[in-house]
Amino acid sequence: MVPSSKEEIEQLLAEILQHSTVEDEEVLLHLLSGLRDKQQGIHRRYINAALHMVGKFEPEVSEVRIPITPVIHNTIKVPHGGIIATIADAAMGGLASRSVPEGFNVVTTNMNISYIATTTNKELIARGRFVHKGRQTLVMECDIEDETGRKLAIATGSFFVIQRRP
Incomplete structure (x- = not known):
């Protein structure tokens, strides 16, 4: 069975967090909160969201x-x-x-x-x-x-x- 995108994302996030530094976590939080802002309509473009x-x-x-x-x-x-x-x-x-x-x-x-x-x-x-x-x-x-x-x-x-x- 081929994993779904969500399963791949969950697996990748778990792997990243297992080996993360404080800086990695800061970057991940920054990018994910930007993506959430895009989903909520705060930003219209991904680049604006990623850069806040x-x-x-x-x-x-x-x-x-x-x-x-x-x-x-x-x-x-x-x-x-x-x-x-x-x-x-x-x-x-x-x-x-x-x-x-x-x-x-x-x-x-x-x-x-x-x-x-x-x-x-x-x-x-x-x-x-x-x-x-x-x-x-x-x-x-x-x-x-x-x-x-x-x-x-x-x-x-x-x-x-x-x-x-x-």
Whole structure:
């Protein structure tokens, strides 16, 4: 008999917990609570749930935050550059998508990021704003900081307006 997905998950969780470190348990709790939040409708996308991403979007500016946990660490235990780029894209793209007419959305066509510093603090914060609003393209800027205001990176992004898929 082939085990069901739930049986495989239960077996894998039991094996992981049997050999887990405190950090493993922290990561597992973080990921599982994010998945629960997705199921409860707090997050619409798995990536937002996995990162515990929260955002505020006003007409001209945005702010996206994620906690700094081992989930996002690189090998030297600081936030991975790809995660910093991800929240910059979320801050800029989220703001851009809210600015286009109903029935349309945006896709990232280009993103450039310059890393300035790293942090071991508690939170990453990306703040996006417009540089150019065209009918078909939008150009954005973003500053990424930690909760102390330490600037970690700056990013720019270009976004193309597309018709929303059903």
